[in-house]
Amino acid sequence: MAQLGSRSPERRGRIAVPVGLALTASLAFLPPVAASAAPLGNTAGTAAAAKPDTTGPKLSYVANLTAYASVKAAKKAVERAGGTVVTSYEQIGVVVAHSQNPDFAKQLRAQRSLFVSVGATRTAPLQTVATTEEGTTQKLSAADAAKAAATATDGQEPLEPNQWDLRAIKADQAHKINDGSPDVTVGVIDTGVDDTHPDLAPNFSKGQSANCVGGVADTTDGAWRPYPDGSDHGTHVAGTIAAARNGIGVAGVAPGVKVAAIKVSEPGTSLFFTEAVVCGFMFAAEKGIEVTNNSYYVDPWLYNCKADDDQKALVEALGRATKYAERKGVLSVASAGNSNHDLASNAIVDESSPDDGTTVPRTIDPHVCLDIPTQLPGVVTVSATGDQGLRSYYSSFGLGVVDVAAPGGDKWQVPATPDANGRVLSTVPGGGYGYKQGTSMAGPHVAGVAALLKSAHPKATPSQLQAMLKAQATKAACPEKVYDATGALVDATTCQSRWGQTGYYGYGVVDALKAVK
Numbered sequence: 001m002a003q004l005g006s007r008s009p010e011r012r013g014r015i016a017v018p019v020g021l022a023l024t025a026s027l028a029f030l031p032p033v034a035a036s037a038a039p040l041g042n043t044a045g046t047a048a049a050a051k052p053d054t055t056g057p058k059l060s061y062v063a064n065l066t067a068y069a070s071v072k073a074a075k076k077a078v079e080r081a082g083g084t085v086v087t088s089y090e091q092i093g094v095v096v097a098h099s100q101n102p103d104f105a106k107q108l109r110a111q112r113s114l115f116v117s118v119g120a121t122r123t124a125p126l127q128t129v130a131t132t133e134e135g136t137t138q139k140l141s142a143a144d145a146a147k148a149a150a151t152a153t154d155g156q157e158p159l160e161p162n163q164w165d166l167r168a169i170k171a172d173q174a175h176k177i178n179d180g181s182p183d184v185t186v187g188v189i190d191t192g193v194d195d196t197h198p199d200l201a202p203n204f205s206k207g208q209s210a211n212c213v214g215g216v217a218d219t220t221d222g223a224w225r226p227y228p229d230g231s232d233h234g235t236h237v238a239g240t241i242a243a244a245r246n247g248i249g250v251a252g253v254a255p256g257v258k259v260a261a262i263k264v265s266e267p268g269t270s271l272f273f274t275e276a277v278v279c280g281f282m283f284a285a286e287k288g289i290e291v292t293n294n295s296y297y298v299d300p301w302l303y304n305c306k307a308d309d310d311q312k313a314l315v316e317a318l319g320r321a322t323k324y325a326e327r328k329g330v331l332s333v334a335s336a337g338n339s340n341h342d343l344a345s346n347a348i349v350d351e352s353s354p355d356d357g358t359t360v361p362r363t364i365d366p367h368v369c370l371d372i373p374t375q376l377p378g379v380v381t382v383s384a385t386g387d388q389g390l391r392s393y394y395s396s397f398g399l400g401v402v403d404v405a406a407p408g409g410d411k412w413q414v415p416a417t418p419d420a421n422g423r424v425l426s427t428v429p430g431g432g433y434g435y436k437q438g439t440s441m442a443g444p445h446v447a448g449v450a451a452l453l454k455s456a457h458p459k460a461t462p463s464q465l466q467a468m469l470k471a472q473a474t475k476a477a478c479p480e481k482v483y484d485a486t487g488a489l490v491d492a493t494t495c496q497s498r499w500g501q502t503g504y505y506g507y508g509v510v511d512a513l514k515a516v517k
Contacts, residue, residue, distance in 0.1 A: 052082025056102035057125030060086070060215070060275055061118060062317040065093035069114045077114055081107045086215045086275065089282055092320040096215040096275045098126065109309065119313025121274040122300055124356040137232055137434040138423065145433070147418040157243075157251045159433060162425050164387050164415040165240075165407035169445060170513035171253045174452060178516040179245060179256030181455035186241050186259050186447050187289040187330075189280040190234030190296065191270055192226035193261035194429040197235065199243040199250060200259065208260035208287045213267075215275030217283045224261035225429075231270045232428040234261060236436050237295055239427030240444040241451070249433055250425060253448025253512060257455065260289060264296075271299040271356060274314045277373070281321040285328035290454050291465075292325070293447040294334040294379075295440035298372050300354035302339075305369040318372050326378045331454075331462035333380045333447040334373050335408075335439035336396045340485075342494055343371070343398030344503060366398075375401070380450070380466055383504060384408025384442035386483075387415035387422055389476065391495075391504040393483045395439050399496040399503035403466070404473050406445035406510050409437030412483040445510065452515040472515060473508030475500070 061083070065074050071090045078085055082101035088094070101107070108118040140159070149158040155176075166172045185205050192211070195204040211223035226235060242259040243252035252259075262283055264276035277298050284292050298304075298318060304311040322332055341348050343366045350369075351361045366375070373379050383402045384392040391397060392410040409423040419425075423435035446469065453465050460468070478495035482504075496503045 052080075052101045053103065054082055054100040056100050058098055058100045060121045060126060060273065061097050061099060061105060062121055062274055062278065062313055063095040063097060063108055063118045064116045064313060064316045064320065065095070066112075066114060066116050067093070069093065071095065074114055077108060077111055087279070089278070089321075091282070092324045094278060094317050094320055096278070105309065117309065117313040117316045119310035121314060122356050123354040137236070137428060137436055138421070139428070140425065140433040140435070144419045151418050157245060157247065157249060159250045159425060162417045162419045162421065163250060164417050165409070165424050165445065166251065166253065168385070168387065168389070168407045169253070169449065169510055171448070174512040174516045175245065175251065175255065177513075178452065178455065180242075180254035180452050181458070182256060182258055183458070184254075184257045184291070184451050184454045185289045186254070186257060186451050187262050187280075187284040187292040188234050188238045188241070188259060189262045189264055189277065189284070189292050189294050190237055191231040191265040192224055192234045192263040193238045193259070194225055194235045194427075195261065197239070197427050197429065197431055198248050199246070199427050200235070200238055202244040202246055203242045203255070203257065203259050205258040205260040208258070208289055209262065210283050211263045212276045212279035212283060213263060213265065215279050217279055224263050226263075227267045230267065231265065232434065233270075233295070233440065234263070235429050236426045236434065237293055237440065237444045240424065240441060241293065241448045243427055250427065253445055254451040254455070257451040260287075262292075269356070272296045273300075274298055274317055278317050278321045281318075281325045281330070281332070284330050285325040289330055291447050291450045292330055292332045293444050294332060294373050295438075295443045296335070297337065297374065300356040302350050302353045302355070303348070303364045303366060303369040303371050305364060307368075315370055315372060319376050322373055322376050322379060326462050329462065331380065331450055331465045332373065332378065333382060333443050333450060335443040336374060336381050336383045336398075336402055337371060338394040338438050338440075339396050340394055341366070341396040342503065343375070343396055343401040344496070345398070378462065380404065380446060380469065381506070382406055382439060382443045382446045383506065384410070384437075384439040385505070385509060386410025386413030388413040389509070390479055390482050392437065392439075393485050394437075395442070397494070397503045399498060399501060402503065402506035404446060404469055404507055404510050405476065405505040406442040408439050408442030409435070410483065411437060412487045449510045449512050449515050452512055456516055468515070469510060470507040472511050473506070474511050475508045476502065476505040478502050478504060
């Protein structure tokens, strides 16, 4: 299941992935290749194709077109194979479809003039699921809130004394110079955001928000909010990015920018499937969003191995979507993951995939089996740190994979704050506040700093923003010791360094003050 907080949706790297970069916005003007007239499925000695088998489970698929194929021809092929088109993206040559034909993907793959790859986005059939309570957020108590407010100084928000994370990246100092521009929007691709929260309402952009679950953007008012009994993950992330300086609660890293919600998680399970995430990136690109935060990994595979036809198609579709968004001016920030995995190693044991059905333990090479969107080109990969500046005990890492680090919280690194809580404090639905830890919390700190950079340099491209994030980061060498999951200090033998980077921190910890200067 997509990591939320503890397993927070995450993981990221920098590996060249063939994602059909020949496809551009001009794809629609290339000459179409006619779909094969050969009948699909079995024939009965006639020229007509047999009716497709529809006895299998109803699954969702992504079909990635060749550079010269037309979406119109692809849609016809989908229908002949017993599929129903959910949506299509002519800009990147991707079609999302549902089908109960067990051979649906196989039949489309055979049409090589039309399709590069076709794959199921899940292993379990589509079904209606009831919402369930989830998450282990530690709610802020009235006593701790009062204690923080009693120590707040002039210019601080009431709960800001507990926000050690802002001070760790000098965001509190940055706010004295520039809070960020309302012309910049950060899109939170996540479980939904409670835009009625008093700390989020002033900066919320309804016109850039939607519910992408199922693969089609629903912009109905409030569709972007969390499910009634759903996760508070997206609301917490949004507060870290852009909670307003309004004399209420907490402050965000960039309290002057806009924040939008793009909900992509399934009800009940909070799983993040490919068709929804592709919709999220495409929606952000078309709505003029400058930065997206992605604190999740795309289900059902923790790592997607391109030797598998289905997983290969998921990497292809998402790679096309993120590259299109980048061309449209979107910088994507993603969390490295909470599995304490070395993403630069040659072997990782994946014991959680697929997470929508029966898991099958496997050993994978993260150079060819990718965590997405973390390991897609152009995506900023973020590891997590605690109050002492050490890598958080749960955070995944990897030399040449992690780009930068940021506060994600660590219960073993206890700050000298009124609450003495090493987790990250932020907004939760219903007007409340709570603590979470995870690389899910580190990512939005970087997204916030990126928004400050975009505010200061409105013409900067995504690649230029990424270069500035790295150049301005506070360098951090490999430590001698780090905390493990039990709270014991152990030798940091897994940290490697080279050419000014480390596997734990990448180019260093982001710096909000340098961003506004």
